[in-house]
Amino acid sequence: MTSTPPRRFPLSLSQVVARDGGSEVLRPQRPVDDAARERSRSMQPAGVGLDSHSVRERLVERLVREGLRDERVIAALRAVPRHRFVDSALVQQAYEDTSLPIGLGQTISKPSVVARMLALMLAPHAATARLRVLEIGTGCGYQAALIACFSRSVVSIERLKPLHDKARANLLAIDAGDVRLVYGDGRLGHAPNAPYDAIIAAAGGDDVPAPWLEQLAVGGRLVAPSGDGSGAGQVLVVVDRLADGRLQRSVHEAVRFVPLKSGLA
């Protein structure tokens, strides 16, 4: 069992950076803050705000019954309001163990799959470790918010601009802490902040892109969906960088994630 205290919201959002055309620009915060506040007000249907804590608790209890043990992941799932990351028409389903559409053909992953991947990612790291984490596929920002609960820093990359922007507003609305959002092709990783103690992908390609492996710190672990070799299915792949620098790969259960695409959109 681990004992990291849960990170509580609100926290200060120190860095939200977008990368356009290779140069990094700090976005003006005030209009974004206002827009985020406006949005969070308009997406709170009666009752959900009041009930979400206990509804969320029921989801966490279910995941614990199904085998979730990592206290860092449990605390994060308790802390992050998943209903604030989905469209208002879907908030009633936000605490079911189901994936939900977030627009542009993408989905927020099932909580049990998110929990499983985060627990796998954290397994080699002590509860006290202050991790630098890279996420590929920001989507709506939910998983990035979870990771921010137990990490020193999070860099999260998204290739679809509208989702990158939506995630920024979502994370600001809950004051999600130290999350650096990058608009870019995640297949390249993000060299400026490398190396990372943990790398997690929410989209799967035929194999694990070489830059992710290059950007993985010694003692670090990568978790990603990847092709199962048949050309049709995906499996969860874990890659550890051992103390001597070598990579060790293990293959886990079958999964189904959206495709890892190249380029920007």
Ligand code: SAH
């Ligand atoms: N972690 C997300 C899940 C989003 S689904 C959440 O909590 O909502 C996966 C995301 O990966 C999609 O938004 C998709 O656009 C993105 N994606 C796919 N290929 C990518 C790439 N090469 N670089 C960055 N993002 C990518």
